[in-house]
Amino acid sequence: MKNLTSLFLLLAVSTVSLVYAQDSASKDMVHSITLPTVKVELRAGEGKDETERYCGICHSLDYITTQPKLSKAQWTATVNKMVKVMGAPIPDNEAKRIIDYLDVFYGTGK
């Protein structure tokens, strides 16, 4: 009985493994993808360079462009979160320029 069970288990395992055996071009066990590069252009203006340089360290710039228009308080809180919580290495004066840029070009003006 025990042998039968083992045989059944072995069969079951072989069946589920098929999903993996059939996988992909590679005959080995490696599964890989290549991510596309997506170009995002921020609006031209004072502070754009700093915004691209610092924000782009950790994430694509569409994290900015896909947001709704935010108040200056919301942009300030967002940049502060990146610096204080996420540890983004942005000097204070640069952070201020980034907040001003986001407020002017991606803000509600309030």
Add this chain to the structure above:
Amino acid sequence: MKQNGFTRRDFLKTAGIVTAMAAVGGIPADLFGEEQRMARFPEKTDMILLTSRPPQLETPLHYFKDSITPNEAVFVRWHISQIPTSVDLSEWRLKVGGNTEKQLSLSMNDLMKFEKVSYTAVIQCSGNSRSLFEPRVVGGQWGNGAMGNVTWAGSRLKDILDKAGLKAGSVDVSFNGLDEPPLPTVPDLVKSLPVDKALEDDILVAYEMNGKQLPMLNGFPARLIVPGWYATYWVKSLSEITALTTPFEGFWMKTAYRIPDTPCGCIPPGSAQKKSIPINRMTTRSLIIEPANASSLKVNRPVTIMGIAFSGGYSIRDVIVSVDGGNTWRGAQLGKDMGRYSWIQWTFPWKPEKPGKFTLMARATNSIGESQPFDGLWNPSGYLWNKIEKTEVEVR
């Protein structure tokens, strides 16, 4: 209604990336202030592109005409930018340890030796429909497409923890995946479940989606499945399971993914969240898929209004539909029951007998009486959205 931008949008294809600006007649342009784009990522179909690094891809709504969402169309949401793009199964191991008798290091073959369990369950991002919040909130601006209905298969988390020998005194179980932060200061994405929740029978480490291996962007080679709960817990490319004797206090539990500690998970719009708890079970929702918003229908020509409904782990008891903006309601016909974690399709035959503008609405109720509000419930992170949606159609 913002979501009709996703179905009625002109777009231009350029090198695999499609740029689409909102071009919808009769809708105020400022509602579409944000750029909308389409993109095709590896193993995925053309998806609505929210962000590229890390990727956030939304499912176009027409896929929800089918009861099962195909793997290539299931939404994608990563948090930190160093995501896995290559996994060697001869090296990949799922490590299980912490407050356990044994430390396990499971290969894919080891994982597949546990009893294989399969069921269909809705996967939904906590922030699905965030773009509908008013006032607007910061975060991924999802329409209604950060969800899908998938048949998952894998091993019970409970069986894995049993094999490791979970020891008394465990309070939380944490889950880490292969994704890594771009800077050492960025909190790694680690989630946790209370130990009683982790030991529930239905929680899986899934290695199959709809009978196939997981696409890399959906968490190859295995992800946690917590059916009925929001997908923030469904850790992708799972690599470590750790039993803890003290409450887990990582950023993604203690600070992020929290909802107001109020019965509705909501607070007055625009106010600040005070006492909060980790987000957990999904709210009850329904959505009209056909006709699409802003459709044009013919007088006296019968149509079938069709949609989906689901809730956080309780079967849908009924769906009622209104074709007159909520004044009168009648029951919809429920489709095949695919289990309490799945969504259910519903249909409602309708013959518009006079021309004019009509507002279609649907409202689902689950088996424990949970339903949907007429007004959107608000919280500052844009979670739990389940307002009764309005589909505007014109009959000519």
